[in-house]
Amino acid sequence: MTIIITFDFPGATQAQYDQLTDRMTGGRGLEKASDWPVPGLISHATGPSPTGWFVTDVWESEDAFRQFGEKLAPMLREAGIPETQPTIYPAYKVVTG
Template sequence: MAIIITFDFPGTTQAQYEQVTNKMTEGRGLEKASDWPVAGLISHATGPSPTGWFVTDVWESEEAFRQFGAELAPLLREAGIPETEPKIYQAFKVVMG
């Protein structure tokens, strides 16, 4: 079952987000789900929040997200982004445009 993941990274900037995504994709950036290093991403949205930087993803499963998280965590540390626990919700419906 699909899950919704939300992160709010306090004090994080767009430049730090882009540092992580560029490192994750060997400089290609993230433009489509297939750019992710782990299969299973359905959608990704990100932007500034009142406290820093916000990310919302929809993943095919919690297992796919956890695999991605294992690859993501060291990159976040390297970029100086504080550790934060994601909020995880079961998706009732996912509609793609």
């Protein structure tokens, strides 16, 4: 089942996000879903929030997201981004492109 994931990282900054994505991709940056370290990402959007940094992803399945989370957790710590629990919603409809 396709899912929507939201994260709000209190106190996180754009610089920390950029550091994280550089680490995740070996410095290539994130430009397309295939840049992620695991398959299954459908879309990714991010930006500043009133409390820090906000991320919304759409994943093909909760299992794909879980695999990503296993890779993400240590990178968050290295970038100094506080870990937070995502909010997960089932997707009814996803429109891209």
